[in-house]
Amino acid sequence: MMTKDQYIDSLRGLHLNLYSFGKKVENVVDNPIVRPSLNSFAATYELAEDPQYEDLMTATSNLTGKKVNRFTHLHQSTDDLIKKVKMQRLLGQKTAACFQRCVGMDAANAVYSTTFETDEACGTKYHENFVKFWTDVQNNDWGVDGAMTDVKGDRGLSPSKQADPDLFLHVVERTADGVYVTGAKAHQTGYLNSHYVLVMPTISMREGDEDYAISFACPTDADGITLILGRQSCDTRKTEEHNDIDVGNKVYGGHEVLVIFDRVFIPNDMIFLNGEVQFAGMMVERFAGYHRQSYGGCKVGVGDVLIGTTALAGEMAGSAKASHVKDKLIEMTHLNETLYCCGIACSSQGTKTKSGNYLIDLLLANVCKQNVTRFPYEIARLAQDLAGGIMVTQPSEADYRNPATHDYIEKYLKGVASVPTEDRMRLLRLIENMTMGTAAVGYLPESMHGAGSPQAQRIMIARQSNMEMKKELAKKIARIK
């Protein structure tokens, strides 16, 4: 396994073709907008080095028998699935941000079992290809971006019916050695901190969509890939002269990237699906299931930090003893732990796939994510209630550091007399960061849309709800035929 420092050094060897704020970024690793996200990703390496987290952060590979970072593990039991959720909560607690490495882990587990079943039905060699690739990932402890979401153009049309064929990533040329692909993947979390990208189709496919039913892996800096960094609310605070208090979370963050593939060559041995439209849906459903489980861990960890920050802000303002304040903190905890219950439940009810790795209970994972689309918003609302308006109207750090205004701010932003004003300002900015600033991207809209918008879970819940069995139960009790 790589140490945190080895990981950061390894990223320096990548030649990412990245644009941000209208300019080419030459040094991605030290870019002030990107760096906090790298620090979060690096925490997945750092914690794996710490003996107290060994049981959560590492596992024994079924491919090599060696110890691997759990973020590269193919789950071998329900215990592995549970430990995954616990690991994600831990990382959320340590970073209060999106640490990005889950998407690749979830993609790998979905592709591993889907390739096995595709080969069984179609006589292909995708599983062998994937096992070879993933053995390299585990042995080198690479970071892998999981790329599912296409830009999708007209949502009412299937991939092959779009006015512009590139709105879903697709094969544009086939040769004896491999394929060329063109298209774009949107919202790619952690791409800049990853060594490889693992691409999957974005939706179920039908006949006519063969060129779009494509899954593969390639280096993140492969020829033909262009990256454009997404903006986050308040992102340029990281580049200001006084960038300690106002950023809210100085060390950690997340990022998303628009990834454009322009005739990128994929050799045959890196292809995991190529035209078998009937298996695109299985890959999508399994990836989405794992990723919907993930949010029952990572968002809970971030929620822990937000609840703690809110409680401290109340203590600093002198409101902590009020019964409604205590009750709102209880409600925040109840909502947060409900999400955790869902993450643990869908893991504990997991089952073995034909390939041997374990899949979460899909119904419970979808219920988990459906709650995630709501509860973090309510937790954030309560945090903003208890923080007070000064969370969003307090003067800038630059004014706090300016001798002409410092003493006024020190005096008039004081809460409880014994608490330094600066401590209060820091905590309020952290609440702002998690509920409206850069980290809110991961805590709120990602809770809404990541792993699929709410309606996607409702479709799955309907499909898995076994309504006929429930009707039979009712008929039996009511004594009707």
Ligand SMILES: Cc1cc2nc3c(=O)[nH]c(=O)nc-3n(C[C@H](O)[C@H](O)[C@H](O)COP(=O)(O)OP(=O)(O)OC[C@H]3O[C@@H](n4cnc5c(N)ncnc54)[C@H](O)[C@@H]3O)c2cc1C
């Ligand atoms: C912060 C963040 C991080 C993310 N990270 C990743 C990542 O690392 N990898 C990755 O692959 N993806 C990632 N995603 C993408 C995520 O999976 C998508 O946002 C999600 O699938 C929704 O797609 P969309 O954003 O294109 O929304 P849209 O498709 O534009 O959906 C918007 C609304 O329209 C509705 N809608 C869409 N199509 C239809 C239709 N045909 N009929 C009826 N209603 C429709 C949806 O239900 C939703 O309510 C991330 C997203 C976010 C916000």
